[in-house]
Amino acid sequence: MKKKRTIGFEIKTVSNLIKRKIDEIVAVNSDHEITGMQGWIIAFLYDNTEHQDIFQRDLEKKFQIRRSTATGILQLLEKKQYIVRVPVDHDARLKKLVLTQKARELHERIDSQIEEFDNRLESELTKEEVEILFGILGKIRKTVE
Numbered sequence: 001m002k003k004k005r006t007i008g009f010e011i012k013t014v015s016n017l018i019k020r021k022i023d024e025i026v027a028v029n030s031d032h033e034i035t036g037m038q039g040w041i042i043a044f045l046y047d048n049t050e051h052q053d054i055f056q057r058d059l060e061k062k063f064q065i066r067r068s069t070a071t072g073i074l075q076l077l078e079k080k081q082y083i084v085r086v087p088v089d090h091d092a093r094l095k096k097l098v099l100t101q102k103a104r105e106l107h108e109r110i111d112s113q114i115e116e117f118d119n120r121l122e123s124e125l126t127k128e129e130v131e132i133l134f135g136i137l138g139k140i141r142k143t144v145e
Contacts, residue, residue: 029110046107053096
């Protein structure tokens with residue numbers, strides 16, 4: 001008897017493969033200095049700090065990570081000179097996260113390679129299949145959130 005395929009298992013398997021590939025891209029471009037998660041955080045800060053202040057709690061919410069996990073990641077990024085924490089005027093206890101030039105340059109290298117990888121993924125699908133995929137994934141996300 002053939003075992004039934006399950007959506008969750010297939011998504012998890014593909015997700016693991018994609019995560020491994022992106023982690024490899026990040027590692028190679030940073031000379032194995034940062035992890036995939038640190039790369040995702042740098043990318044989030046790159047995309048969001050120009051017009052708004054981003055704080056540790058924003059990362060905790062965005063990436064669904066515990067405070068202790070976020071603290072550890074940020075301490076390492078600070079130690080490796082990828083971010084600095086800057087006090088804000090309205091509350092000295094709050095420190096916004098700011099990327100260094102080193103982090104910006106790293107992100108730009110990594111981002112172009114991830115874009116190439118994403119284009120390779122999309123090249124196997126028609127435009128209609130891509131739209132259908134995004135629609136299905138959106139429905140699945142709503143179901144599990």
